[in-house]
Amino acid sequence: MSTNERSIWEKIADQLRSKSLWMLHYCTGCGAIELPPSMTSRFDMERFGMGPMATPRQADILFITGYLSAKTLRRVIYTYEQMPEPKYVIGFGSCTLNGGIYYDSYATINRLDYYIPVDLYIAGCMPRPEALLEAFNELMRMIRKGEANGWKRYKENYEWYKQNQLRSLGEVFIHDEFHE
Amino acid sequence: MTVLRVIAVLLTGFFVGLTLEGIARKIMARVQRRYGPPWYQNFIDVFKALSKRGISHGWIFDFGILMALGGVIATLAFVPLGDLVAFPGLDNIFIIVYLFAVGALGMAMGMVGSGNPNASIGVARALTQMLGYEVPYLVAIAGVLYYYKTSSVSGLMMAQQDTWTLFKMPIGGIVAFISLLGMLGKKPFDTPIAPAEIASGPMVELSAKYMGLLMLMHTFSIFVEISLFVDIFLGISNYLTFLLKFTVVWIIATLISAVLPRFRIEQVVKFYWKVPLSLAFVQVLFVLLGWVF
Ligand code: SF4
Numbered sequence: 001m002s003t004n005e006r007s008i009w010e011k012i013a014d015q016l017r018s019k020s021l022w023m024l025h026y027c028t029g030c031g032a033i034e035l036p037p038s039m040t041s042r043f044d045m046e047r048f049g050m051g052p053m054a055t056p057r058q059a060d061i062l063f064i065t066g067y068l069s070a071k072t073l074r075r076v077i078y079t080y081e082q083m084p085e086p087k088y089v090i091g092f093g094s095c096t097l098n099g100g101i102y103y104d105s106y107a108t109i110n111r112l113d114y115y116i117p118v119d120l121y122i123a124g125c126m127p128r129p130e131a132l133l134e135a136f137n138e139l140m141r142m143i144r145k146g147e148a149n150g151w152k153r154y155k156e157n158y159e160w161y162k163q164n165q166l167r168s169l170g171e172v173f174i175h176d177e178f179h180e
Numbered sequence: 181m182t183v184l185r186v187i188a189v190l191l192t193g194f195f196v197g198l199t200l201e202g203i204a205r206k207i208m209a210r211v212q213r214r215y216g217p218p219w220y221q222n223f224i225d226v227f228k229a230l231s232k233r234g235i236s237h238g239w240i241f242d243f244g245i246l247m248a249l250g251g252v253i254a255t256l257a258f259v260p261l262g263d264l265v266a267f268p269g270l271d272n273i274f275i276i277v278y279l280f281a282v283g284a285l286g287m288a289m290g291m292v293g294s295g296n297p298n299a300s301i302g303v304a305r306a307l308t309q310m311l312g313y314e315v316p317y318l319v320a321i322a323g324v325l326y327y328y329k330t331s332s333v334s335g336l337m338m339a340q341q342d343t344w345t346l347f348k349m350p351i352g353g354i355v356a357f358i359s360l361l362g363m364l365g366k367k368p369f370d371t372p373i374a375p376a377e378i379a380s381g382p383m384v385e386l387s388a389k390y391m392g393l394l395m396l397m398h399t400f401s402i403f404v405e406i407s408l409f410v411d412i413f414l415g416i417s418n419y420l421t422f423l424l425k426f427t428v429v430w431i432i433a434t435l436i437s438a439v440l441p442r443f444r445i446e447q448v449v450k451f452y453w454k455v456p457l458s459l460a461f462v463q464v465l466f467v468l469l470g471w472v473f
Contacts, residue, residue, distance in 0.1 A: 041212055044214040054379040086232070
């Protein structure tokens, strides 16, 4: 596949990127409660060079913890498009995978992968911090191997993603005092 | 020779500065009983940030960032690192203080140029905080300048033949150290960048290489601020003892910041203008009365 070819420079850069991942967590789902233990003394994700970041402009990972309602999905898409490339998305919990216990809800989306490209899912409801750290290590491995290229998929299949977004949301534009 | 010395100063700033920032993160982690990142984590962070593809927010933004980095690098070139002085005879404290403002103003201009309200709030807070710590700092330094009758930084360092200024003027030293905490943006004075309130404040719109350049600027400005304190208050040093003293000051600042929460911005200014400022005046009074040990 052409998307997997990297120059030497990109390979070196990917090594560095895998060791310094800054994370923006989109914590509207209940899974967010597993993040504090993985960040603080018990599991200490900073030893992998990972850390929380307050703004999408500096984030490498967009971390979606659980269900997304149609209203929050618009914000997620905005946030994702603001992040600098290369960027990675982790879907945390069954709700991002297939809808979880909200599979028949009128207000939430079922598969996150229709709307933004997800690099890695963590299954479970809700996954433990051990699963989280395992997933981070897997993501680092994927970045080093050059397999985590969801952001390239998003650019190549932009039409398809946009169609899905429009189908579910009607319009992606956000009407409120912060976005107009 | 001058070129070589400038390069040596800048390389010291880069390597020692980034290493010490990594060590500070490690110390912070140990205080919180964590394992912590490796000491070279900040090198990885800077190079990673430079390798990403970010967006600009117009030429004011670009220019502001270049001005911030350039201003701080120019300042650093004038600061004596122990006996390593890039421009001998020109290391006047007023030159350094004025040049240092170029970097701060460049940063303010660039960040406001990004148009994000959080950035404007952060910059406003940073400038307010500057008003807070600069006044006691300069009053305390004025006492030192008056006592030694020189304003050259290496002159001030060489004048401490008998004992350190810190022991001659302990109150002034404490005031300068408290102001130093505010300059470094260490807790409790990290109000301008409060990540949980205003999304890292001035840095909110910085992506990729802009972030990398700003991290470098931050490292260099830390180097300028602590170097001034070490040169003026901590006795005569050559290059190696200078770095040793530098490390000790930096570690003490980190330890203090690891255990304290954050002030609100008006509390910062009130605090600086009540306690350190009155102490600084007391110190100046002592100097005028000749009560210097
Ligand atoms: S997967 Fe379970 S824990 Fe996670 S958001 Fe859905 S219901 Fe909540």
